[in-house]
Amino acid sequence: MECVSCGKCFQLERVINVEFEVIIGLEVHAQLLTKSKIFCSCSTVFGAEPNTHTCPVCLGMPGVLPVLNRKVVDFALRVGLAVHCEIAHYSRFARKNYFYPDLPKGYQISQYELPLAEHGYVEVTTNGKSKRIGVARIHMEEDAGKLLHDERMEADSYSYVDLNRTGVPLIEIVSEPEIRTPEEASEYLKNLRGILQYLEVCDGNMEEGSFRCDANISLRPVGQQRLGTRTELKNMNSFKNVQRALEYEIRRQTNILDDGSEVIQETRLWDAAKGVTLSMRGKEEAHDYRYFPDPDLVPLIIDDDWIEVVRGSLPELPQEKRDRFIKEYQVPEYDAEVLTSSKSLADYYEESVRLFPSPKVVSNWVMGELLRRLKGDDRDIEDCPVTPRYLAKMLKMIEDGTISGKIAKTVFEEMYLSGEDPEKLVREKDLLQLTDEEELDRIIEKVLSGNATEVEDYKKGKSKLLGFFVGQVMKETKGKANPKLVNEILRGRLDR
Amino acid sequence: MKISKEEVEKVAVLARLALTEGEKETFSSEMSSILDYFDKLKEVDTEKVAPTSHASAGRNVMRGDEVRPSLSKEECLMNAPDANKGCLRVPKIIG
Numbered sequence: 001m002e003c004v005s006c007g008k009c010f011q012l013e014r015v016i017n018v019e020f021e022v023i024i025g026l027e028v029h030a031q032l033l034t035k036s037k038i039f040c041s042c043s044t045v046f047g048a049e050p051n052t053h054t055c056p057v058c059l060g061m062p063g064v065l066p067v068l069n070r071k072v073v074d075f076a077l078r079v080g081l082a083v084h085c086e087i088a089h090y091s092r093f094a095r096k097n098y099f100y101p102d103l104p105k106g107y108q109i110s111q112y113e114l115p116l117a118e119h120g121y122v123e124v125t126t127n128g129k130s131k132r133i134g135v136a137r138i139h140m141e142e143d144a145g146k147l148l149h150d151e152r153m154e155a156d157s158y159s160y161v162d163l164n165r166t167g168v169p170l171i172e173i174v175s176e177p178e179i180r181t182p183e184e185a186s187e188y189l190k191n192l193r194g195i196l197q198y199l200e201v202c203d204g205n206m207e208e209g210s211f212r213c214d215a216n217i218s219l220r221p222v223g224q225q226r227l228g229t230r231t232e233l234k235n236m237n238s239f240k241n242v243q244r245a246l247e248y249e250i251r252r253q254t255n256i257l258d259d260g261s262e263v264i265q266e267t268r269l270w271d272a273a274k275g276v277t278l279s280m281r282g283k284e285e286a287h288d289y290r291y292f293p294d295p296d297l298v299p300l301i302i303d304d305d306w307i308e309v310v311r312g313s314l315p316e317l318p319q320e321k322r323d324r325f326i327k328e329y330q331v332p333e334y335d336a337e338v339l340t341s342s343k344s345l346a347d348y349y350e351e352s353v354r355l356f357p358s359p360k361v362v363s364n365w366v367m368g369e370l371l372r373r374l375k376g377d378d379r380d381i382e383d384c385p386v387t388p389r390y391l392a393k394m395l396k397m398i399e400d401g402t403i404s405g406k407i408a409k410t411v412f413e414e415m416y417l418s419g420e421d422p423e424k425l426v427r428e429k430d431l432l433q434l435t436d437e438e439e440l441d442r443i444i445e446k447v448l449s450g451n452a453t454e455v456e457d458y459k460k461g462k463s464k465l466l467g468f469f470v471g472q473v474m475k476e477t478k479g480k481a482n483p484k485l486v487n488e489i490l491r492g493r494l495d496r
Numbered sequence: 497m498k499i500s501k502e503e504v505e506k507v508a509v510l511a512r513l514a515l516t517e518g519e520k521e522t523f524s525s526e527m528s529s530i531l532d533y534f535d536k537l538k539e540v541d542t543e544k545v546a547p548t549s550h551a552s553a554g555r556n557v558m559r560g561d562e563v564r565p566s567l568s569k570e571e572c573l574m575n576a577p578d579a580n581k582g583c584l585r586v587p588k589i590i591g
Binding site: 043049053099157297 | 506512550551552557559566568575583586587588
């Protein structure tokens, strides 16, 4: 069995797997893609000039009344149903009271008792094994403002607050403490984000903070029922960092417990540059949020009709799409996994296959050249200069022999750089496949007479040299020769 | 039910209130008598009564997802005790 900490080395196997069991629970905050805020009509657009998207409601002025954005409920319901939750027919909002400069009202409107959705699950696969991670609850709440930390702002002894984000709708998705390894945690997050993106309710951008994750983690001796003392990890803004922070925290807690000391219950910040978690000790008081039902917001009743309307509008989800790709396009599971990793990539693939119905060929190009180029440029498929139409056109040109498979790589590169039609590029760059037998014959003659020794050897039985001659012809024609024809002509000349 | 001075102090910290020693004494006794009254209410049989969270009988008050104009930056910052560089300014928060 491999180490649960890094998944690669075997050193920690005994320490962690034999003596301690790792218990991880994740809390995800996802910003919903509504146009307006959850309780007022201010815009939610990201990146606006600070403090230009506020109103008396989100500023918490006296006497104002919040009014719930119906779309927030629709979006939260979509997620609840997609992760197999039970939807509460009666749900309500609560005030979570605390003081912080990014929270103008002195409380956050959230849900406490009676959240919108409970008892669902997300399926994860690690090392080829599937497992359901329970979703304890999903509730709606408002986001807080933002403390600005850019250099211009940091030079003095103040903090600067931008309240544009105050009141942007969030859903909080709380997992059961059923995650056992950092790898499972990372898979859970990837799958959950995929679901949110497929549902088109959240853009899933971890760096901009529209998909944020906190982790609770504790260790307990194997066989013990009672949970160990947990720490809460924050500030992990990528899947990689979540995994690294958890791996670090397992080592840290293991060392503490091995020494016979006790883990302190606290919040710790992940420092990605140093690769450690650091205590926030002293910066945070023991929380006592004094939740109570918000009298400004009346209860929310969700009847079966509403639930069924939302259920009927759910799109095909990542897992269903993956299974369908395997069945419908006969691509390997790995291909299906990669191709459905985002909805836009899956759409790109399907559109290409519709235009060029050889699913495996398309898959090879998409997963090979296309993704390699996009990854290298850190680009998303949405920004891919090669459209499905042009990709399909190029594949047709290979199929009908207009260009060679080798030249196709050049054509693809040209298309990627210019976004141009492959036919035009082939014409302009003189990349047509050489199929003129007379011309090929002339070139082959030249190659053979220039390699007399090899020809002798070949005729003595070193038939492997055929590949060498083909290579020479390709070199001579800059890869444009039709390999099938070259083979035929070569054999005809050499074997006679 | 007796509310101790320490409990009053804890509530004061949570509510960001600075209380004098005299006020702490007063609140300790006043809060105690409020809770005593709740003890009295507990005597009523509420077995068949659903908990009330809202005085209003209203349900599902919602609006469509439409953007309306916000306040200007100047208006937003008008009530702030301190503002600078287009932002509310507060004592340095670390982390």
